Amino acid sequence: MSVKMVLKLSETAKKKLLHAQYGLFGHSAVQICSWTKKSLIDKGVCYKEKFYGVDSHKCMQFTPLSLWCTNNCVFCWRPASYLNNFDEKKMVDNPENIVENLIVERKKLMRGFGGNDKVDKEKLNDAxxxxxxxxxxxxxxxxxxxxxxxIEYLKNEKKARTVFLVTNGQVPDALEKLDRDKCLPTQLYISVSAPNEEKYIEISRPKQKGAWRLFGKSLDVMNGLKCRTVLRMTMINGLNTGEEYFEDYAKLIKRANPDFIEVKSYMHIGESQKQLGKENQCDFGQVREIGKKLCEYVDFDYCDDAANSRICLLKNREGRYGKIIEV
Known part of the structure; x- marks a missing residue:
């Protein structure tokens, strides 16, 4: 009887992630977001708190597969040079072990804040x-x-107020399974980086054949899901921001029919600096202009924005949900 190999990070990849202040367990990872840090010293909050009512200091940003992806996006600021193709034949860690161990790792990463006089200690304990x-x-x-x-473990055992899932849309079967098995997140995101197939290949640099078709299928799956849905549009100045693309963007939006659209600038940080220049960032005025222009092509209203994150929020006029998540 053959023994299945266990999915794991290489020692080199581990060192890279640990150096970047990730907490690790097996093939999973957690990191303290800069907005969590700012929230602890009352220097601002994440746009998700402003838009949706999510507490920045109580947010745990993590991944069950730290360096396995179907794409190699030019704008990704993560350690893309270490990304791997997922091997479904290998054993993966159980969700319970991932969550419990990453919560411990997150707490370790936050302990240093206890010695900072600027940190609200009561808020830190709550975090x-x-x-x-x-x-x-x-x-x-x-x-x-x-x-x-x-997702079920987070909702049922950890009493999660909210669970957000962000996907690049390359695994539509997984989204169908979440729907079929009734384990959808509170809010599902699909990342949109391109208006058409040619631009998608240039910007998202997919590793698998038929990537644009798979992306389109995920948009179709999103349409009608019984959870909050968002298209997150990453705008890269000079690559995907021209008005000649807006009709194609509108087709994608109508296909997915999300409750919300987030229009966000590419940020010139991390590994993405090897692929793009600072001039590829959009300023906040440009982000707002793109958001308002999009509303002329689709039945969405300009709803909110956050200058410190260079992002704006558009709301579907026929949407099923209010902006703030009521629990």
């Missing part, structure tokens, strides 16, 4: 117990075969 889980840190989480159990 040790996360109630918002963003499955979005790096890699492609829908490749993780036990994703349904992971």
């Amino acid at each position: 040790y117990v996360p109630n918002h889980f963003a499955i979005s840190l790096s890699g492609e989480p829908t490749l993780y075969p036990k994703l349904c159990r992971l």
